[in-house]
Amino acid sequence: MTLTLADLGWSPYFQDQQDDPALHPMRLTSVTRSALIALGPDGSARLKPPSDVSTGDYAVGDWVLSDGDIAVHRLEPRSILQRRASGPEARSQLMAANVDTLGIVTACNADFNVARLERYVAMAASADCLPLVILTRADQVDDPDALRKQAEAISPIVSCITLDARDVAEVARLAPWCGDGQSLALMGSSGVGKTTLTNGLTGQSLATGAIREDDAKGRHTSTSRQMLRTLHGGWLIDTPGMRAVPLSEAADGIDAVFADLADLVTQCKFSDCAHESEPGCALQAGLKDGSIEPERYARWKKLMLEEAHNTATLAEARAKDKARQKQIEIGQARGRRKRGT
Ligand SMILES: Nc1nc2c(ncn2[C@@H]2O[C@H](COP(=O)(O)OP(=O)(O)OP(=O)(O)O)[C@@H](O)[C@H]2O)c(=O)[nH]1
Ligand SMILES: [Mg+2]
Secondary structure, eight states: OOOOTTTTTOOHHHHTTOOOTTSEEEEEEEEOSSOEEEEETTEEEEEBOOTTOOGGGOOTTOEEEEOSSBEEEEOOOSOEEEEEOSSSSOOEEEEEESOSEEEEEEESSTTOOHHHHHHHHHHHHHTTOEEEEEEEOGGGSSOHHHHHHHHHTTOTTOEEEEOOTTOHHHHGGGGGGSBTTOEEEEEOSTTSSHHHHHHHHHOOOOOOOOOOTTTOOOOOOOOSOEEEEOTTBSEEEEOOOOSOOOOOSOHHHHHHHTHHHHHHHTTSSSTTOOSSSOTTOHHHHHHHTTSSOHHHHHHHHHHHHHHHHHHHHHHHHHHHHHHHHHHHHHHHHHHHHHHTO
């Protein structure tokens, strides 16, 4: 089947960035340590990044301009989903690019957790993706609607669908989010049914794995991110289960999820109010008169502090990298002067 650029999600936003007609636009369907797998109207290709760039600087869903062998330019994405990478290094991990909707997958079991959902919604909001909570295993509880209401109460920007991910007819309700040129990325813990949904939406038979009976945790069956064409004419990005959702550079997303609290912050008497015991603190006043739920306030505060810390560490690491690079360049220039080249 021949795909057009529009089928792949191309738009004037990317067209405006194409300044070299000799290069071909392609969309990345998979990113490995050694290669970028890309799809274009002429089929798929295995590309390399330019010599000074690593494949970790690309995300599944990215648009690149290719010469057939090398991804010469990475086009500025319209949206990028990222989190702080796990491990001691201060790095941000690119998870998916040019996604229209983030499908936040959770199940009607022990995985359901409002604090975690808030993190995903903040991640989506800060990337300008629509947050859609997909609540699987609706077949295993009496009242999935009670959980749906809890998810939708997180923020007016959240919609939620409950379903049995194994039922292909039910899964087709997700078609509006992954039809013509639309991209839907699925994220969530291991075992919540991301790949089961992917199979239902794409007609593929990717491996799925049963969850543990005692704590409902999955076994990390999927190990890589990949973008697949859906039966509805759009794109779906399946991802491996995530153990944690550490946010960085997502302050605007947190403000979007907790818009009411973010509004109140502007009414505090002092601009550097820590919302603890300062006089004239609008948040403490809200807690006192019962208009703010204490648990939600505590989750907001924890997320704000963590995000600020992660963003600062990232900025510091980038500044150090820049300084190191500068020293290398100075050293190289000195060497060249000495050699008279
Ligand atoms: N009863 C029921 N079982 C489901 C549902 N969704 C998924 N499952 C089962 O849950 C198990 C895990 O599903 P997967 O699709 O592998 O989960 P995943 O989110 O891709 O997991 P990882 O790849 O490990 O991140 C499989 O045995 C599925 O058949 C559902 O809605 N209802
Ligand atoms: Mg999976």
